[in-house]
Amino acid sequence: MRTKKQKEINMLNxxxxxxxxxxxxxxxxxxxxxLIVESLLNGKRMPAYSHDKVISLADIAMFTQDGEEPLAxxxxxxxxxxxxxxxxxxxxxxxxxxxNWFGTILPDFDRERVYPSDIKKLISWYNILTESNNxxxxxxxxxxxxxxx
Numbered sequence: 001m002r003t004k005k006q007k008e009i010n011m012l013n014x015x016x017x018x019x020x021x022x023x024x025x026x027x028x029x030x031x032x033x034x035l036i037v038e039s040l041l042n043g044k045r046m047p048a049y050s051h052d053k054v055i056s057l058a059d060i061a062m063f064t065q066d067g068e069e070p071l072a073x074x075x076x077x078x079x080x081x082x083x084x085x086x087x088x089x090x091x092x093x094x095x096x097x098x099x100n101w102f103g104t105i106l107p108d109f110d111r112e113r114v115y116p117s118d119i120k121k122l123i124s125w126y127n128i129l130t131e132s133n134n135x136x137x138x139x140x141x142x143x144x145x146x147x148x149x
Contacts, residue, residue, distance in 0.1 A: 011136050012057040012072050015040075015129065019053035024128050040132045057125070062118070063110040071122075075137040077105045078126050084135065086127045091120070 014027040016037060025037035028045060035048045048054050061068035081104060082088065089101050095116040102109060102119045129135050 011134060012075075015057045015134065016048070017055050017057065017060075017125075018048055021052075024057070024125060026134075040128050040134065062106060062122070063113040064106065065108045065110055069106060069109075072137045074106055074122065075126055075129070075135075078122070079130075079135055079137065081105055084130070086130050087123045089123060091123075 016025045016027055016035075018025060018037070023039055023041040025039055025048070027035060028038050029036040031047070033050050035054065036045060037048050038045045057071055060071040062071065062074050078087065089097065093101070098116045098119040099111065102114070102122075129137075
């Protein structure tokens with residue numbers, strides 16, 4: 001018997017951050033004990049091994065007063081505020097300027113647990129994704145046929 005099931009496809013599932021390596025990476029393939037990734041900055045492919053700290057952007061969230069907000073929703077809010085362009089805030093902005101800007105994006109963010117370095121990383125990631133035309137942040141729902149016995 002075939003049934004149709006809705007499945008969320010999130011672009012951020014295949015975008016990775018690798019600790020110690022600059023920029024973001026797109027998952028290309030999986031090998032034995034490693035991932036093959038492609039840099040969104042220069043397009044070079046390289047392996048990411050099991051000992052590297054690799055995290056999918058879909059697994060990241062920002063702290064709010066009431067819990068957490070998924071990174072995809074935060075990035076979509078940045079896209080709306082910046083009209084789809086790269087962030088206009090300078091990378092040399094003060095901590096207060098960063099917090100004020102982020103307050104327009106996510107008004108109820110936790111000011112004690114979200115550090116200026118987190119906001120700078122968010123801006124950097126958003127700019128990389130926007131420049132590489134990977135800015136469909138929210139999940140798409142698609143119907144997938146599933147076979148059941």
